[in-house]
Amino acid sequence: MANSAFSRPDMSGPQPVATTNVTTATVQRPPLLQTSSGEIPDRIFKSAITACGFAVLAVLILIVYELVRRSDLSWHAFGLKFFAGSDWDPVNEKFGALPFIYGTLVSSLVALVIAVPLAVGVAVFTTEMCPKALRGPLSFFVELLAAIPSVIYGLWAIFVLVPLLSGYVQPFLAKTFGWTGLFEGPPYGIGMLAAGIILAIMIVPIISSITREVLMVVPQHQREGVLALGATRWEMIRVGVLRNARAGIVGGIILGLGRALGETMAVTMVIGNRPEIAKSLFAPGYTMASVLANEFSEATGDVYLSALVEIGLALFIVTIIVNALARLLVWTVTRGQPARAHA
């Protein structure tokens, strides 16, 4: 710290900017940068910090490496048929992951169908419709939903949502929409529908916060322009705001999907945990994440464990792709690039 800067009389005093015309070129002094005392510590610091940056990458690589290594056995035993087979028989060491893939996809799809309109509606309401004073509290409360732990969602779902479903919602659905075949069978409450609904509640805050972010990036003059043409407020939102933010909203939805695919505890607690493929949403199912939660610590035998890790690997790959896609979409919008080219 101690260097020639302190000995210069023109630097002491409360006029820091006014002295810019003092040219340092004429002053003869040793080059500060090369011999600065911070040289070696600086290098150490930079390498330590860079190592931390690398660690993030290393962790991701480690995840891939471990998953691939530990699922090797199952991959060699079953190959691609692993993802097409629907037998899950640990006793006879026959493993097919199709019921889990099906359960994961269907429960996430149900969640999206419920969550997307709600989340977009909330985002539109908070950015375009509600009084300014309500904006902060409203988004705070919606985001509070994201802070509730998964296991508490599950607990609530078991004791509140499931009885509600089996007592009121499912009989009603069976009576009105039973002909579609989606709502058949005994109304136990526990099953795909319950899992989808609880997932929907969990992903609404994600989708709505991304959507809100994207809507706020839409320039104000866009809204004013559409209003000036005589549009009503809804027409302004539809034409001037939502259409422009489309790519970003899709990004938010995909991000929500990524969360729903990997969600474990709440789903495990209400989906019924039976590896079957049934058309009805009332039927119990099983997801990739919940089979891991239930069976991983009890798996006996190398092939069994390896098959479970392979499910984990598949889940990992799918969520990575889904998340990367979502990030790219959100980026293109919030970075001000023309979003329509990617939409």
Place this chain on the structure above:
Amino acid sequence: MPESSVSNGKASVPPISLRRRATDHIMTGAATLTVVLVLAPLIAIFGYLVYRGIGSINWAFLTQLPKPVGETGGGMANAIVGSIFILAIASIIGVPFGIGAGIYLAEFGRNRFGGFIRFTADVLNGVPSIVIGIVAYSIVVLYQKHFSALAGGVALAIMMVPTICRTTEEMLLLVPQALREAAYGLGVPRWRTTLSIVLRTATSGVITGIMLAFARVAGETAPLLFTAFGNQFWNLRYDQPTAALPLQIFVYAISPYDEWHRLAWAGALVLIILIVTSVAAVRYVVRRGSFGAA
């Protein structure tokens, strides 16, 4: 509305048709309804948590070990302490790496490689927690030969890093460039500038990020299922299976016993209170402290 007529000096705006006005009102109503529908479960969950949990939280719950099936009473003291223990391990591992990576991104990462790391952190953030559990299992549990608090801590640490890293970066970028230049101008080496000027200025923001990450992992159950595993008794050894509050709630919730359900609700209430107060407390301390920034 093609014939927007301007006649004899007065601009006459054509009336908006009833259909368009009705649509406007309907959509406003629909948007309001979505807000109600989203906030309803929030209120229902918190309300039910307090309603079912409050009666069961007492001194015994907070200080006793779980009782075997059939006996009433008992508590989750070991799970509460275990949770704090695992979270402490996770923070010790995760916080330095997270802050370091954040500093890297903010101070040295303004290039292509930095962008790549940034993207990696975002992707890591989206990895399902159960998958991270598998990885912690295979890098810690398989070497130690049994479930342990350390394995749980490692899993949670991996989940903390991306959140801490990205918020740290954002907060450091808010620190004005002029501050760095002023420090360099005084001959302060770069590492000192970064640590005692930039990081110091952004302290409150960085701590907020840490708390966000903390709150996120405090309720995590999935990565602990086959790392910390759970334990019916006290344990404060890093290499032994350890009870954790979320795990205990899970086990009790899916059990068929009413007494255990009661304990699960009480545990859930304690967990939520733990999360909310830890966040609120740190916010309060940071806001009162001398480092005012962000």
